[in-house]
Amino acid sequence: MNEWVFSLIEGGGYWGILFLMMLENIVPPIPSELIMGVAGIATAKGRMDFAPVLAAGTAGSTLGNYVLFLAADRLGYERLKPFVDRWGRWLTMDWHEVERAGSYLRKHGHWVVFVVRFMPMFRSIISIPAGLAHMRHGTFLLYTAAGAAIWNTLLILAGRWLGQRFVEAETWIGWATLVFAVAAAVWYFWRVLTWRPSANGGKDQ
Numbered sequence: 001m002n003e004w005v006f007s008l009i010e011g012g013g014y015w016g017i018l019f020l021m022m023l024e025n026i027v028p029p030i031p032s033e034l035i036m037g038v039a040g041i042a043t044a045k046g047r048m049d050f051a052p053v054l055a056a057g058t059a060g061s062t063l064g065n066y067v068l069f070l071a072a073d074r075l076g077y078e079r080l081k082p083f084v085d086r087w088g089r090w091l092t093m094d095w096h097e098v099e100r101a102g103s104y105l106r107k108h109g110h111w112v113v114f115v116v117r118f119m120p121m122f123r124s125i126i127s128i129p130a131g132l133a134h135m136r137h138g139t140f141l142l143y144t145a146a147g148a149a150i151w152n153t154l155l156i157l158a159g160r161w162l163g164q165r166f167v168e169a170e171t172w173i174g175w176a177t178l179v180f181a182v183a184a185a186v187w188y189f190w191r192v193l194t195w196r197p198s199a200n201g202g203k204d205q
Helices: 003-011 013-024 032-044 050-091 095-108 112-118 127-132 137-165 169-194
Strands: none
Touching (some): 013 050, 032 137, 050 127, 112 137
């Protein structure tokens, strides 16, 4: 069962890691914790090297977030809000959530883009208010890449530690991926079926 996880990540090589990490920040098929964890185990087994794994993972994270940032930056408030309002059920978010993240960004400053790289629930969505605020592209990319590099380093080291100390690490990761995939699918469809736009529509900001 766990072989497909490793063949998917290792078979794609470093470019596969980059692609999966980029996709994970837009439409997460597999969480970054598992992608980089598996890659970390691969480094422990000598099947991949640490530096290229980190570079690929960080580049993928940065590019994925930059796609969301560019969309918000180019579309702007007037065109992006109707899109979120219309497709919010399938995005499982509404404009109020975007506004809330934007309020946090305005209150605490652009360095928030760096900090939220360590928060799974917010590390992608913060790219939208950052784009709407027309944050400097270089600053956004720098903060995003720096935060992603640190987080990915920790994930790779954790995977390497598991791979070096536990023969069963690959099996654990495989089962964890399967359980997460099923849970994520159930969670998504539950969100779609029960989703309702917020009553205030983001007007309390």
